[in-house]
Amino acid sequence: MGCCTSKNVDSEAGRVARWRSTGIVALRDSKLKAFPDEVLDLESSVRTLDLTRNKLVEVPVEISKLINLQRLILAENIIERLPMNLGKLQSLKVMILDGNRVSALPDELGQLVKLERLSISGNSLIGLPETIGSLRNLVLLNVSNNKIKHLPESIGCCFSLEEIQANENSIEELPSSVCNLVHLKSLCLDNNSVKQIPPNLLKECKSLQNISLHGNPISMEYFQQMDGFQEFEGRRKRKFDKQIDSNVMIGSKGLDEGVDL
Structure with missing residues (x-):
């Protein structure tokens, strides 16, 4: 069990390191119900975030920490509203929200x-x-x-x-x-x-x-x-x-x- 736990930790650390070095976070079809904290903690390192086909209900206000985000892809979730501080993503060039439940x-x-x-x-x-x-x-x-x-x-x-x-x-x-x-x-x-x-x-x-x-x-x-x-x-x-x-x-x-x- 100890070996498996160590491997999981190493795998997680490696994944975060890859995100940090490439600036690309792709977590399609991952059954996520919330934005992963480890992604939000990357802050200025993230340039592309793709969370297509998950079970996200909302976009957290903490997304404003991703100040260098250029591509935000959240298609095919169950998001109903967007946070007001979305406007702080001043580097954003592409935003895809197809197939959600946003009313305004x-x-x-x-x-x-x-x-x-x-x-x-x-x-x-x-x-x-x-x-x-x-x-x-x-x-x-x-x-x-x-x-x-x-x-x-x-x-x-x-x-x-x-x-x-x-x-x-x-x-x-x-x-x-x-x-x-x-x-x-x-x-x-x-x-x-x-x-x-x-x-x-x-x-x-x-x-x-x-x-x-x-x-x-x-x-x-x-x-x-x-x-x-x-x-x-x-x-x-x-x-x-x-x-x-x-x-x-x-x-x-x-x-x-x-x-x-």
């Missing part, structure tokens, strides 16, 4: 000014905080499969946004500020209740190549009458021509992925 994001989300990718699909969100507009480096926003009724006007201040995925929600219309997103390439709003989009969207969003609106009460004729439709069509066709020239496989939607209704 704290206002402090806006303090994560380096955040580039935020994915929180398959939760219970009914909205997003106005402070999301402070995320000027955000490139991807995925809030699909929630209960969101509208996107905040401040989203137009996320100037780096290239992709918005908001499928399977209850969105009826988009804020006019979306027209400010000059780098936006893809807008996916399948299975919502969208009746109209800002009239200048196609004209102002000069990088837009893909709009997907399956399962919404809106028609192709609506788009064809919008200012900038022909320019938009040109961009999305060039995108697919380039993919074909590069021998990139195209899915079953094929060349209809421009305005996909």
